Amino acid sequence: MSAQTLFDKLWTAHVVREFGDDWALLHVDRHLMHDLGGGPVFVELAKRGLKVHNPELTFATPDHAVASTPGRVSTTFPLGGKLHEALRSGAQTAGVQFFDIGEPGHGIVHVMAPEQGIALPGLSVVCTDSHTCTNGGIGALAFGIGTSESVHVLATQTVRLKKPAQMRIRCEGRLAPGVTAKDLALHLISRLGAAAGTGYAIEFAGTAVEALDVEERLTLCNLAVELGARFGIVAPDERTLAWVRGRPKAPQGETFEAAASYWRTLHTDADAVFAREEVFDARDVAPMVTWGTSPQDAVPVTGRVPAAAAAAAPDAQAGLEYMGLHAGTPIAGTPVDWVFIGSCANSRLSDLRAAALVARGRHVAPGVTAWVVPGSESVKRAAEAEGLRQVFTDAGFQWREPGCSMCVAANGEQVPPGKRCVSTSNRNFVGRQGPGARTHLASPATAAAAAIAGRIADPRTLP
Ligand SMILES: CC(C)[C@H](C(=O)O)[C@@H](O)C(=O)O
Numbered sequence: 419m420s421a422q423t424l425f426d427k428l429w430t431a432h433v434v435r436e437f438g439d440d441w442a443l444l445h446v447d448r449h450l451m452h453d454l455g456g457g458p459v460f461v462e463l464a465k466r467g468l469k470v471h472n473p474e475l476t477f478a479t480p481d482h483a484v485a486s487t488p489g490r491v492s493t494t495f496p497l498g499g500k501l502h503e504a505l506r507s508g509a510q511t512a513g514v515q516f517f518d519i520g521e522p523g524h525g526i527v528h529v530m531a532p533e534q535g536i537a538l539p540g541l542s543v544v545c546t547d548s549h550t551c552t553n554g555g556i557g558a559l560a561f562g563i564g565t566s567e568s569v570h571v572l573a574t575q576t577v578r579l580k581k582p583a584q585m586r587i588r589c590e591g592r593l594a595p596g597v598t599a600k601d602l603a604l605h606l607i608s609r610l611g612a613a614a615g616t617g618y619a620i621e622f623a624g625t626a627v628e629a630l631d632v633e634e635r636l637t638l639c640n641l642a643v644e645l646g647a648r649f650g651i652v653a654p655d656e657r658t659l660a661w662v663r664g665r666p667k668a669p670q671g672e673t674f675e676a677a678a679s680y681w682r683t684l685h686t687d688a689d690a691v692f693a694r695e696e697v698f699d700a701r702d703v704a705p706m707v708t709w710g711t712s713p714q715d716a717v718p719v720t721g722r723v724p725a726a727a728a729a730a731a732p733d734a735q736a737g738l739e740y741m742g743l744h745a746g747t748p749i750a751g752t753p754v755d756w757v758f759i760g761s762c763a764n765s766r767l768s769d770l771r772a773a774a775l776v777a778r779g780r781h782v783a784p785g786v787t788a789w790v791v792p793g794s795e796s797v798k799r800a801a802e803a804e805g806l807r808q809v810f811t812d813a814g815f816q817w818r819e820p821g822c823s824m825c826v827a828a829n830g831e832q833v834p835p836g837k838r839c840v841s842t843s844n845r846n847f848v849g850r851q852g853p854g855a856r857t858h859l860a861s862p863a864t865a866a867a868a869a870i871a872g873r874i875a876d877p878r879t880l881p
């Protein structure tokens with residue numbers, strides 16, 4: 419057999435039928451549903467008189483529209499309450515497991531899936547959400563689908579897809595201390611452009627990626643879609659296997675060992691060919707922060723807001739105006755009003771630890787509202803157990819309930835118009851965190867540093 423890429427191996431393992439012209443019907447191993455799209459999917463299925471083919475392979479959790487207010491219930495945000503109920507009742511009727519708020523397993527769908535061992539290396543994972551690619555960080559064939567495809571998955575446990583072209587991004591060397599996977603992702607997007615991955619499945623490889631811990635790989639793959647790619651993957655290795663072992667829904671004992679020996683075959687063969695290959699030196703990466711309204715508008719925190727003409731995006735001038743920034747000014751020192759630490763990009767335990775390291779023994783600057791929103795109930799409990807909640811609240815951060823929260827503001831939690839927020843999420847589009855809200859994407863450490871300094875600041879040199 420000719421040399422195969424990791425993606426080829428994952429793809430081939432899931433083909434049920436080839437249709438020609440690179441189209442195929444793929445088996446879906448895990449189907450995730452969330453509150454924004456889930457309810458209507460169940461309604462549509464019922465309307466068409468269809469049954470759920472494999473209810474045990476679908477998992478539902480409300481994340482986008484639930485309030486993060488401490489002590490919240492499902493109806494704290496009333497519209498979210500309706501979406502919650504539609505998802506819950508649809509799941510119950512279908513026999514689909516529903517992870518409700520307050521229960522272990524609840525959380526942002528892309529945080530809870532790998533955490534619970536629902537997503538595993540080698541499995542195909544789909545959800546009506548573009549950031550499903552996050553799961554590629556453990557070597558899953560994970561991708562976002564549309565609502566009608568979700569109905570199709572419920573009815574048939576398959577999905578029709580055209581095999582994408584393949585790109586490999588190799589990051590060689592080591593990230594410098596204080597530089598994270600989020601910074602690497604923003605660096606890659608700023609260098610390659612937010613559309614570079616369109617039509618591709620991206621494999622992230624190289625010594626710098628191998629050196630990332632598994633949660634950092636999830637962050638890196640989360641941002642693959644901000645490069646335009648539907649898939650981002652990292653080959654599973656011993657680190658991945660150790661991370662997966664013992665998760666609630668991961669195989670146990672001998673079954674785990676059998677799975678692990680298959681997972682060890684999931685890597686790109688030495689002489690496999692990619693349609694496009696890019697190589698980066700990890701030592702060039704600094705803590706990054708965005709200045710505009712696309713994730714590609716990112717500069718090192720030690721850098722300056724670029725002149726619009728020098729920026730890659732055609733709408734950079736409009737971005738600068740929306741953001742209320744001037745070309746040539748250092749990005750550090752820009753005063754901030756809000757800080758949001760959360761989202762499927764950066765709300766796992768390791769992210770909260772990194773932010774807490776900066777927050778410990780310091781205090782949020784006057785006039786700054788700083789939120790920490792854990793990605794899942796399990797992350798929240800683990801963080802509380804090791805004292806991180808105390809570190810944050812002592813420092814003046816608000817400790818909130820898990821969900822998407824201010825990442826997309828679908829739960830009514832918005833950055834007020836004209837206010838500036840440093841956010842650990844993945845999108846800084848116009849209005850993303852609320853009408854007129856100004857978003858700067860950054861890592862958890864950089865976001866925590868901004869909260870403390872009251873302005874954009876380099877976490878490595880915080881007084
Ligand atoms: C709501 C959902 C469809 C959307 C996505 O696909 O990513 C959201 O999660 C986002 O981050 O913008």
Ligand code: SF4
Nearest residue numbers: 549761762822825826
């Ligand atoms: S946390 Fe943000 S990016 Fe992730 S699924 Fe929720 S809304 Fe989308």
